[in-house]
Amino acid sequence: MSGDPAGHVARPTIVPDSETPPRTQVRRFLRAADGVAVDALYEPGAAGRTHRDPTGDPVAAGKGGTARASGTDVPTGAAAPRPVFVIAHGFTGDLDRPHVRRIAQAFGQYGAVVTFSFRGHGASGGRSTVGDREVLDLAAAVAWARGLGHARVVTVGFSMGGSVVLRHAALYGPEGGGARGRAAEHTDAVVSVSAPARWYYRGTAPMRRLHWLVMRPEGRLVGRYGFRTRIHHRAWDPVPLSPVEAAARITPVPLLIVHGDQDAYFPLDHPRMLAAAAGDHGELWVEPGMGHAENAAPGPLLHRIARWAVARAG
Template sequence: RSTVGDREVLDLAAAVAWARRLGHRTVWTVGFSMGGSVVLRHAALYRAGTPDAHGPAHTDAVVAVSAPARWYYRGTAAMRRLHWVVTRPLGRAVGRYGLRTRIHTSDWDPVPLDPAEAAARIAPVPLLLVHGDRDPYFPLDHPRALAAAAGEAAELWLEPGMGHAENAAAEELLDRIARWTARHAPAG
């Protein structure tokens, strides 16, 4: 069941630790939309030198595409619809049978680290924030707030004409993101 960004950070930490156990010395995390908030929180919570129960689970670079800056945002019609799906019993039924996504029924307790607060804790890990200027879910104040919180450690790309998340990411943009991660690979 989806916890809409809360416990998914544990899945990501387990995947990163597993990749490192397999011998991968460099691991980057990339997340779109809710996944963007997950990679931000993961990078803030799992730091180099602080092993998880399953081994080192830190990331070497973070890319967050179309990520929210704060929880419970309802300022757009798309987010109001999404909150209906997540918070209402009928909405969760629509999510399960119409969208094929099971959503956990419990509210967050405690509320997870806010994405902007997480962004402020990521440095010195390189952070790329990518956001479309036509995102119907999160307006441009979200990526700008994330970039402001992260400070000089972050690079912000505002993409003209881009909508929301992976469905709006052109192949050219994905290629640029791949080149950015390659430039930010740790030495050695």
């Protein structure tokens, strides 16, 4: 499996340019820069700019104003159109899984949502490289979201997806061409949930099981037939940019790192390393009682994340 950095900034195929985002769901296969087909779904989210979140606080004010939603200032009005959230799921997930649909439904109350299945997952083509070439899949999804007419994009990743959104933000900066004079694949804010800080970590029992699943032929058979995940048999060569190295390169894009203090996969030294690398442009939330990734993220946390993203993606 080829690595980065230079080899992973190739542009995906051209997407249609639109000034008005669709008002209905759109599902299609995207094409990653290396030719892999990526199953993706666009959802316009809740209609209108004014809505009420589960806390009871309005999340939109007057034209061009600022609403305060549970402690987060949220720009509103014509000067701050609602963003599109591009969701990067964890290993063995896909866009049709119930836990991914739950995430999409929560974020859909604050903007449009793009969900997609990483290569080797669900209906997408190819085989999983467990976070390496998946950065191309995310780049294709972000470019598609911008091509549908969205000027503000937030990438939100969980576990493996959390490492992918970090590397994507480091490799696809806002400079360059594309729609409105900016690189079409760049993101305006990044949220990384339950992500590792370094590769090849085997310090917990779940991670030792995951390494067996990925690196052993019999494990890959279990992945294919037990988890509907097709895993590539080749090792990384070269090893891709690590999440902690990526976190240091994201500035000035706002970064939120979220991690549960009961995460059975990655202990708290991982998010703390990421936050230290991010410096002043990063923010760390350690969530009491939370476990790992999508299944463990409670509804109120998802709404807090969405409000943070809306406030900072402008």
